[in-house]
Amino acid sequence: MKRLLLTITLIAVFASAGSAQDFGFKKKDIFLEASIQTSVVRDKSTLDRTASFNFVPKVGTFLSDHFAVGLAAGFGNGNTEGRPRTIAEDRQKLKTFDVGTFGRYxxxxxxxxxxxxxxxxxxxxxxxxEQWQQSKILSEYRMKGVLAKAGIGANFFLDKGIALNFLYPNFLSYHTFSTVHNGDNSTRSSSSEFKTNFNVFNNFLRSAQFGVILIL
Structure with missing residues (x-):
C-alpha cells in the first residue's frame, strides 16, 4: 500500500507541475483501451524460468461523467522451462482467454x-x-467457467484524447470452473474459489496491467 501511495503522490506532483487544462471524461464519451502485462521469473533454487504475457483490449462508453460500461477480452500465455535445458526438455505451457463486460467508476x-x-x-x-516432455504432450488440462473480479486503477492524461492506464485487476475475484483432463469427459470436475489479493501493492510491476486509453 505504501508503494501505491508513493506512486500516486509522485504522479500527482508531476501533474500539478503541468498546465492547468481541464482533463477528464464526460457523458457519451467512447474510449478504446489496450493493456499489457508481462513478467519473467527465475527460480534460483531450481533454475526454472517462467515467462508470461497478457493482452487486454477494451471498448466502453460513459453513461455519466464518472461511470462507464463496456466490453473486454483477454489473451494470455505462459511458458515454464528448466534451466539449463535437460535431455528430457520438461516444459509447461499455459494459454488463457477471457471475454466479458465491465463497469468502471x-x-x-x-x-x-x-x-x-x-x-x-x-x-x-x-x-x-499442457505438460511437455521431449517435444510431446504428456498431459493436458482444460478449464472453463465464469470469472468475476474487482480492481482498482487510474488514468493519467497526456492530452485530452489520450491517457496512460494502469490497473490492478484482481484485488478481489471469484470464479467457478469445470476441468477436463486429456479431453476425457469422465474426468470432469467442478470447483469454485473466492480470493482476496491485497498483496498486489507489494510488487507494482508484476501485479499491474499497463496500457493506453484513447477517447474518440
Missing amino acids: YFLEIGSRLKPYTELAVGYHLIRQ
Whole structure:
C-alpha cells in the first residue's frame, strides 16, 4: 500500500507541475483501451524460468461523467522451462482467454490529469495447460467457467484524447470452473474459489496491467 501511495503522490506532483487544462471524461464519451502485462521469473533454487504475457483490449462508453460500461477480452500465455535445458526438455505451457463486460467508476481527482477508478468485470474464462516432455504432450488440462473480479486503477492524461492506464485487476475475484483432463469427459470436475489479493501493492510491476486509453 505504501508503494501505491508513493506512486500516486509522485504522479500527482508531476501533474500539478503541468498546465492547468481541464482533463477528464464526460457523458457519451467512447474510449478504446489496450493493456499489457508481462513478467519473467527465475527460480534460483531450481533454475526454472517462467515467462508470461497478457493482452487486454477494451471498448466502453460513459453513461455519466464518472461511470462507464463496456466490453473486454483477454489473451494470455505462459511458458515454464528448466534451466539449463535437460535431455528430457520438461516444459509447461499455459494459454488463457477471457471475454466479458465491465463497469468502471471514477471516484476521485488527483491534480488535473490523474483519474483513479474502481472496476468490476464479469465474463467467460478459458484456461488450457499442457505438460511437455521431449517435444510431446504428456498431459493436458482444460478449464472453463465464469470469472468475476474487482480492481482498482487510474488514468493519467497526456492530452485530452489520450491517457496512460494502469490497473490492478484482481484485488478481489471469484470464479467457478469445470476441468477436463486429456479431453476425457469422465474426468470432469467442478470447483469454485473466492480470493482476496491485497498483496498486489507489494510488487507494482508484476501485479499491474499497463496500457493506453484513447477517447474518440
